[in-house]
Amino acid sequence: MAEVMQDEVYLNYERPEFEHPSLDDIDPLDYMNDFDDDNFAFITKIESDQIIYQPQKLKRAKLIGKYLLGDVLGEGSYGKVKECLDSTNLCRRAVKILKNKKLKRIPNGEANVKREISLLKRLHHKNVIQLHDVLYNEEKQKMYMVMEYCMGGLQEMLESAPEKKFPIWQSHNYFCQLIDGLEYLHSQCIIHKDIKPGNLLLTNCQTLKITDLGVAEALDPFAESDVCRTSQGSPAFQPPEIANGDDTFLGFKVDIWSSGVTLFNLCSGKYPFEGDNIYKLFENIGKGEYSIPEEMDSLLSDLITGMMQYKAEQRFTISQIRNHDWFRKKHPLTLDYVHPPPLPGSEDCTRTMTVLPYLDDLHRGEEDDLGDYDDEAVLSESLVPHEVHPEVVECTPAPCTAETASAPSPTHSQTKPKKKGNVKKFQFNACKPS
Amino acid sequence: MERKAGMHRPLVTYDLNPSQYELHAVIGTCCNGAGTVHLARHLPTQKLLAVKKIHLDAQMVDMKYLEHEVLMNRTMSHVNIVSCHCTFVHDNHLWIILPLMAFGSSSDLLAAHFSEGLPEAAIAFILYEVLKGLEYLHSKGVIHRSVRASHILISAEGHVCLSGLRFAYSMLQEGQRSKIVHDFPENFVNSLLWSSPELLGQSFAGYNTKTDIYSVGITACELGNGGVPFADMPVTQMLLEKMEGCTPQLIDMQTMPELQQATPGAHGEESLPFQRTFSQHFKNFVEVCLSPDPKNRPTASSLLQHSFFKQIRRKSGMESLVSLLHPVTPISDVGSVPTQDAEADLNDITANLQSVSVETHLWDF
Numbered sequence: 124m125a126e127v128m129q130d131e132v133y134l135n136y137e138r139p140e141f142e143h144p145s146l147d148d149i150d151p152l153d154y155m156n157d158f159d160d161d162n163f164a165f166i167t168k169i170e171s172d173q174i175i176y177q178p179q180k181l182k183r184a185k186l187i188g189k190y191l192l193g194d195v196l197g198e199g200s201y202g203k204v205k206e207c208l209d210s211t212n213l214c215r216r217a218v219k220i221l222k223n224k225k226l227k228r229i230p231n232g233e234a235n236v237k238r239e240i241s242l243l244k245r246l247h248h249k250n251v252i253q254l255h256d257v258l259y260n261e262e263k264q265k266m267y268m269v270m271e272y273c274m275g276g277l278q279e280m281l282e283s284a285p286e287k288k289f290p291i292w293q294s295h296n297y298f299c300q301l302i303d304g305l306e307y308l309h310s311q312c313i314i315h316k317d318i319k320p321g322n323l324l325l326t327n328c329q330t331l332k333i334t335d336l337g338v339a340e341a342l343d344p345f346a347e348s349d350v351c352r353t354s355q356g357s358p359a360f361q362p363p364e365i366a367n368g369d370d371t372f373l374g375f376k377v378d379i380w381s382s383g384v385t386l387f388n389l390c391s392g393k394y395p396f397e398g399d400n401i402y403k404l405f406e407n408i409g410k411g412e413y414s415i416p417e418e419m420d421s422l423l424s425d426l427i428t429g430m431m432q433y434k435a436e437q438r439f440t441i442s443q444i445r446n447h448d449w450f451r452k453k454h455p456l457t458l459d460y461v462h463p464p465p466l467p468g469s470e471d472c473t474r475t476m477t478v479l480p481y482l483d484d485l486h487r488g489e490e491d492d493l494g495d496y497d498d499e500a501v502l503s504e505s506l507v508p509h510e511v512h513p514e515v516v517e518c519t520p521a522p523c524t525a526e527t528a529s530a531p532s533p534t535h536s537q538t539k540p541k542k543k544g545n546v547k548k549f550q551f552n553a554c555k556p557s
Numbered sequence: 558m559e560r561k562a563g564m565h566r567p568l569v570t571y572d573l574n575p576s577q578y579e580l581h582a583v584i585g586t587c588c589n590g591a592g593t594v595h596l597a598r599h600l601p602t603q604k605l606l607a608v609k610k611i612h613l614d615a616q617m618v619d620m621k622y623l624e625h626e627v628l629m630n631r632t633m634s635h636v637n638i639v640s641c642h643c644t645f646v647h648d649n650h651l652w653i654i655l656p657l658m659a660f661g662s663s664s665d666l667l668a669a670h671f672s673e674g675l676p677e678a679a680i681a682f683i684l685y686e687v688l689k690g691l692e693y694l695h696s697k698g699v700i701h702r703s704v705r706a707s708h709i710l711i712s713a714e715g716h717v718c719l720s721g722l723r724f725a726y727s728m729l730q731e732g733q734r735s736k737i738v739h740d741f742p743e744n745f746v747n748s749l750l751w752s753s754p755e756l757l758g759q760s761f762a763g764y765n766t767k768t769d770i771y772s773v774g775i776t777a778c779e780l781g782n783g784g785v786p787f788a789d790m791p792v793t794q795m796l797l798e799k800m801e802g803c804t805p806q807l808i809d810m811q812t813m814p815e816l817q818q819a820t821p822g823a824h825g826e827e828s829l830p831f832q833r834t835f836s837q838h839f840k841n842f843v844e845v846c847l848s849p850d851p852k853n854r855p856t857a858s859s860l861l862q863h864s865f866f867k868q869i870r871r872k873s874g875m876e877s878l879v880s881l882l883h884p885v886t887p888i889s890d891v892g893s894v895p896t897q898d899a900e901a902d903l904n905d906i907t908a909n910l911q912s913v914s915v916e917t918h919l920w921d922f
Contacts, residue, residue: 191793208793208796210791210793212743212744212749213749213757213793214741214743272759327760327761328740328763473761474761475760475762475800476760482794482796483797486790486791
């Protein structure tokens with residue numbers, strides 16, 4: 124009783140619409156469910172015997188450890204990424220949900236994840252994504268990687284931009300942060316091997332975070348050089364030595380090349396190398412002939428040329444990039460700032476918390492629901508009614524490439540042929556719809 | 558009084574030497590238990606001081622925040638912001654020498670005697686001073702971010718200071734003053750109840766100095782009601798309520814008429830304070846401070862003109878605050894006791910302290 128009274132203290136502030144006499148006999152808690160926000164419209168109190176049909180969108184609270192799950196933010200290569208909330212300090216986080224079943228189907232899947240976790244655990248830099256927590260659920264064979272929350276990635280922003288590119292000053296800002304993060308990674312003897320806009324995220328305050336160290340390689344601290352033998356990165360961002368299938372190559376220079384392609388892409392909306400399929404693409408990269416769009420000024424084209432030198436030994440080092448005039452220049456601000464787009468199916472550009480409806484269920488849901496709180500599987504299964512073969516789902520955006528991409532690639536024994544992540548990356552970044 | 562204090566300060570020099578300070582009773586802890594706040598005597602002047610001693614090797618010390626707090630304390634200079642006399646490191650301990658705020662924090666006052674809330678006139682005076690401090694911070698581009706009763710300290714003379722600059726955030730970054738801020742401190746747990754919905758929301762929209770105004774509103778409820786709103790629920794539910802625009806309010810006979818009938822039999826004398834009525838000005842003040850949309854919240858400067866503050870007597874504000882706080886007495890009433898009688902002095906002070914700061918752990922400034 125005392126509790127209800129306490130609630131009324133906070134609820135019955137001046138809200139004239141609630142003063143209607145017919146509302147007097149309604150439990151004050153119900154008011155909260157009737158707020159004008161559309162998200163809450165479907166949560167209304169109905170007597171249990173009147174329930175014939177459960178609305179599909181009902182958002183059930185799911186707690187993984189101390190983290191309350193929110194909506195899906197995106198699909199990573201190995202599983203969903205959901206927003207979540209640390210219920211102790213109310214920090215917004217993102218959680219990568221990895222299913223063992225899925226991981227086993229991906230070549231090197233488990234090894235890559237293990238390596239990513241061990242790398243992320245020891246990395247602390249403003250421009251590298253922070254891993255906060257790793258949780259396992261033995262029973263459901265799932266793993267949860269709790270990371271910093273980011274509001275969006277450069278790839279989705281580019282896709283939403285009118286010309287698929289950023290204004291120069293915005294590209295410059297992101298590129299400088301990319302170089303900061305990359306310098307840190309290299310200082311820690313880590314080669315990322317998959318630098319591309321899709322792996323660069325942004326926080327609310329526009330801090331860039333390098334993410335997805337799934338195919339990164341940590342060099343032996345006592346290694347004499349940065350020579351590497353394997354690469355699993357996205358094809359369109361690979362340097363000629365990898366496209367040509369060289370047995371060994373210089374690791375750090377791979378990241379420099381990929382960052383050059385990334386800069387090219389951010390500033391122009393185009394890719395230096397394209398191809399209808401992975402063979403054509405690698406053939407083109409292997410030749411190393413590309414043209415710099417005319418709209419790029421001489422300074423920028425000089426920087427890109429330096430980063431995309433055919434011979435790895437001649438490519439710029441990070442300090443050469445830092446000392447380059449385009450890097451050091453202050454670029455004039457223009458008004459055509461590209462804003463991160465709202466989540467699909469939403470119009471909320473400020474990306475407000477998506478955990479609120481789940482919080483509502485957690486604190487005001489019916490007693491019967493209590494049993495489900497820990498049951499993450501219930502949610503994911505109910506949202507995907509029929510188990511579609513994952514590869515098929517991934518391939519739908521560009522079916523034309525599915526065949527070619529998943530075919531074995533005999534020319535490059537180093538490159539993992541049927542990796543699901545690669546298929547998707549290839550489609551998004553390498554193949555332009557013709 | 559303020560002017561006097563300002564004139565006297567430069568004449569006293571505080572040496573960076575622990576032998577100059579005679580430590581007495583522990584009057585509080587800070588930094589998650591890694592530090593203690595001592596009542597101390599400055600030997601050259603025989604004046605009472607507060608000395609914060611923080612063990613720098615302790616695990617719970619977050620050096621980043623500690624450094625920031627000291628830096629903030631030393632760069633901000635205003636009569637309503639706690640200033641530290643000096644800081645030095647001695648034997649793994651950081652010593653921060655602070656003026657003694659003999660009444661403790663306003664949350665200590667609630668705990669010691671005013672469990673049902675402070676008198677409205679006292680709240681008006683305290684919040685007026687707090688807003689002056691905030692007006693200064695905001696003019697410097699600093700957001701305090703953890704305004705709450707335990708961060709409002711009161712001296713023996715009734716002088717009010719804002720403390721707890723650990724989470725203060727400067728909007729001046731890299732030479733530019735940003736309009737919005739997105740930073741969300743991870744170890745902010747103790748201040749979440751006072752935080753504004755836009756700060757808690759952590760969205761792209763961000764927040765600005767108006768978040769402090771919201772905290773002033775919550776603090777006003779805390780001082781008026783004797784308890785912090787939303788304290789009776791899990792923080793996650795508090796988040797939900799705030800995000801939905803739920804606004805706490807002052808509890809009195811008008812806002813909760815049922816209390817009047819329900820209480821006498823049930824709790825007897827204890828509930829008598831609920832027979833009070835807060836002024837409409839006060840209620841309006843709380844309401845505007847707690848507007849869910851930060852745009853609708855006034856700035857600290859314009860709040861200083863609010864009709865709620867008309868009740869403050871301009872000249873004798875501080876004295877009347879002291880008399881309003883009766884029967885709670887400040888620590889420094891112990892007066893100058895001869896040093897040879899240190900034992901008695903100490904006992905006296907400790908006894909006195911127990912009446913002042915029951916919840917000493919909140920004395921975290």
